[in-house]
Amino acid sequence: MSLDDIQARIRKAEQDAGRPEGSVRLVAVSKKQPDGRVASVLEQGHRIFGENQVQEAATKWPGFRDRFGEIELHLVGPLQTNKARQALGLFQVIHSLDRPKLARTLARLSQEEGQCPDLFIQVNTGEEPQKAGVLPAEADDFIVDCRGMDLPVMGLMCIPPVDEEPSLHFALLAKIAERNGLEGLSMGMSSDFEKAIALGATHVRVGSAIFGERAY
Numbered sequence: 001m002s003l004d005d006i007q008a009r010i011r012k013a014e015q016d017a018g019r020p021e022g023s024v025r026l027v028a029v030s031k032k033q034p035d036g037r038v039a040s041v042l043e044q045g046h047r048i049f050g051e052n053q054v055q056e057a058a059t060k061w062p063g064f065r066d067r068f069g070e071i072e073l074h075l076v077g078p079l080q081t082n083k084a085r086q087a088l089g090l091f092q093v094i095h096s097l098d099r100p101k102l103a104r105t106l107a108r109l110s111q112e113e114g115q116c117p118d119l120f121i122q123v124n125t126g127e128e129p130q131k132a133g134v135l136p137a138e139a140d141d142f143i144v145d146c147r148g149m150d151l152p153v154m155g156l157m158c159i160p161p162v163d164e165e166p167s168l169h170f171a172l173l174a175k176i177a178e179r180n181g182l183e184g185l186s187m188g189m190s191s192d193f194e195k196a197i198a199l200g201a202t203h204v205r206v207g208s209a210i211f212g213e214r215a216y
């Protein structure tokens with residue numbers, strides 16, 4: 001697949017869902033990809049990328065920003081509080097606000113720095129013990145708490161369990177967002193982004209379908 005193919009599939013899925021063209025943003029997840037592949041997607045004009053580790057992003061993106069100018073960088077992986085300040089300097093959007101302690105840290109740091117990235121609250125829709133995110137039953141209260149701290153919460157994010165139908169999880173996330181008046185929905189990856197768009201995704205996070213398999 002190429003960037004163009006993925007963009008075309010996104011436009012088609014928007015159309016099929018009766019949604020306006022351009023209502024879905026493509027976050028190209030470049031974690032663990034060779035620099036050459038990332039540079040090639042930058043050369044095609046794409047400017048929205050996702051990483052899942054602060055450290056990896058800090059090594060990779062300052063150089064690309066020097067070469068290619070302004071890039072909107074999204075953190076899609078877990079954030080440790082001791083890396084939060086560094087993350088504030090690197091990312092325009094954080095998709096993984098997943099616990100009260102991180103919310104308090106981001107609130108304090110953004111006061112100090114006078115700015116805060118746009119935030120998505122991660123919901124553990126499958127209630128998987130090994131997965132980050134607030135439980136669906138705790139989401140409403142957590143959203144209220146985050147708003148009370150003046151955090152710029154734009155929407156919700158989920159990563160469905162690998163062995164379940166993702167649409168059920170996308171629908172649950174959309175329902176929680178709707179009843180809390182949140183517009184943003186970060187959901188859908190390489191294997192299921194069209195289903196996510198059908199259920200209202202505003203941000204799809206696509207890695208291997210654009211760049212190829214990751215090198216570990």
Ligand SMILES: *Cc1c(COP(=O)(O)O)cnc(C)c1O
Nearest residue numbers: 029052076189190205206207208
């Ligand atoms: C790696 C990753 C993606 C992209 O996954 P693909 O299957 O390669 O599209 C999306 N979201 C998160 C949180 C990730 O860690």
